[in-house]
Amino acid sequence: MxxxxxxxxxxxxxxxxxxxxxxxxxxxxxxxxxxxxxxxxxxxxxxxxxxxxxxxxxxxxxxxxxxxxxxxxxxxxxxxxxxxxxxxxxxxxxxxxxxxxxxxxxxxxxxxxxxxxxxxxxxxxxxxxxxxxxxxxxxxxxxxxxxxxxxxxxxxxxxxxxxxxxxxxxxxxxxxxxxxxMSTGMAVQPTSASMTHMETASAPQNPTGNEIKLISVMSTVSGEEVETRWGLHPRFRQDLTQEEVQQLTKLMNRVAKILGERYASVAFSDEWTSWHKAGHA
Incomplete structure (x- = not known):
């Protein structure tokens, strides 16, 4: 090029x-x-x-x-x-x-x-x-x-x-x-997927010191109720326009609902009774 x-x-x-x-x-x-x-x-x-x-x-x-x-x-x-x-x-x-x-x-x-x-x-x-x-x-x-x-x-x-x-x-x-x-917090890690006809997956790179959690999602259990919350890294939020914040809020509300439902199904299963206090979705 x-x-x-x-x-x-x-x-x-x-x-x-x-x-x-x-x-x-x-x-x-x-x-x-x-x-x-x-x-x-x-x-x-x-x-x-x-x-x-x-x-x-x-x-x-x-x-x-x-x-x-x-x-x-x-x-x-x-x-x-x-x-x-x-x-x-x-x-x-x-x-x-x-x-x-x-x-x-x-x-x-x-x-x-x-x-x-x-x-x-x-x-x-x-x-x-x-x-x-x-x-x-x-x-x-x-x-x-x-x-x-x-x-x-x-x-x-x-x-x-x-x-x-x-x-x-x-x-x-x-x-x-x-x-x-790299400021977005996404590490350059190629997927293990290989090209068609290629027999070996590429080895992922593991950069250090450049990964930042921009969005977090947390589910907690109180009695028989599950509450799922999400939040943005303050600096990341400042970098977004109002339209981008609105779009991201709409998407994350959907994601939080899906993750919350999934967490609830796991948290209240017989196999995971010990996880009822709190945990990540």
Missing amino acids: GKTPYGAQQRSLAELMLAVAGESVTVMKKNAPEQAMKLKRQDEWGLYLEFLKVMFNLTDRISAFHIPIKDQPEFMNGLEDAVTIQLKTVLEPAFGSGVDQSEIMMTIGGAVAESRQLYERYRFSIAEDSKAKNEMFDVFGGRVAEALGVSGHPQITSAATLCASAAVPAITAILQGDAPP
Whole structure:
């Protein structure tokens, strides 16, 4: 990829997108542990790509507010190249010189093409809540649930939507030339998913000192009642616009309801009687 005025932003976005995709796959597997055990590496890679597809779409929408219209096609093409290069870098520790960049390029190119086919039809502003926006995220969440093998699972679709939506402030910050992606608290940890035809999963990186809990969810039990609360890191809340806070509040209220119900079913089961005092959802 040659030098462009947007090279630094494209590299930062590529790192962020891979980090979000990898972390999101982990979150999905934790929300459906039994199904996660049945996943093959190709299935996990497909799940990873679903998050990359929606990330390309979200970045395209947000970039419209920060990149001149005449530069947008070139910017998105450059981002596609940056993601390809970054993914090759991530996979190299496991595969060495055996990583086929042309195969990665074809895979990412196919993901971008499918992203356009799936999501460009929905017309909405990323900063506003709208029927079209909700419909797109519903389609995305449905595809994630299907890729995980639990079609229509409401907990998975909601969690997938939350993961994708939570990246919007970080994407915006990069395009504004502000904070780098690591400030979002997302560690760059590639998923264990491997590319089709690749036999070994990439080894995750384990950076230290750069992980921050931005959102916490706590469930407590009092008698026969379960209370589930959530909160934001104060600095993270300050960085959000009013519209982003409203959107995140709506999503987290849904997540807290799902987690609270799940925690209640576990907390009041015979096997977990000893956990009735308090615990994390």
